Amino acid sequence: MNVIVARMAAAPRGTRLSLWGLAVGVLGLVVQWIADPGKFYPFPPGIVVIAVCGVLVLCTVRRWWAPVFSVLIALWIVLGGWAAGQLVPNLVSGDMGTVAGTVVMSLGLMFAAVTGTVAMAGVRHARAR
Structure with a gap:
């Protein structure tokens, strides 16, 4: 746990914010899971995928491109979920937990x-100067 805290402290502010965004994404999946556990037997695989991407960000934190893993997984889940027709049904579900979790x-x-x-x-621009 101390390694994670140390890596987070070493990360630039924008990278830390992207990691917090991933954490909120996981929280939303947990809310969906609580609302409809049968939908995610045994648990939402997105939690593991997002966590792995967060670990990749932390492992590459000294590189300017470290947040790319946050960006790619976020776009894949949100835009991919929308394009696959899975996001909208969750947003209009009759289950308020599913709706709230999807929004979060x-x-x-x-x-x-x-x-x-x-x-x-920002880092790329600063280096170009």
Whole structure:
């Protein structure tokens, strides 16, 4: 646990924000899981995928492109889920837990995508000077 805290402390602000966005995305999946456990037997695989991407960000934290893993997973889940027709049914579900979890997950992941992109662009721009 101390290694994770040390890596987070060493990360640039934008990278840390993208990791927090991933954490909020996981929280949204947990809310969905609690609302409809049968939908995610035995548990939502997205939690593991997002966690692995977060670990990849932490492992590469000293590189300017480290947040790319946050950006890619966030866009894959949100845009891919929308394109595959899986996101909208969750948003209009009769189960308020599913709706709330989907909203929290989507907002957290989009936050991760935006902050990760801004972090990479900012570092890249600063290096170009």
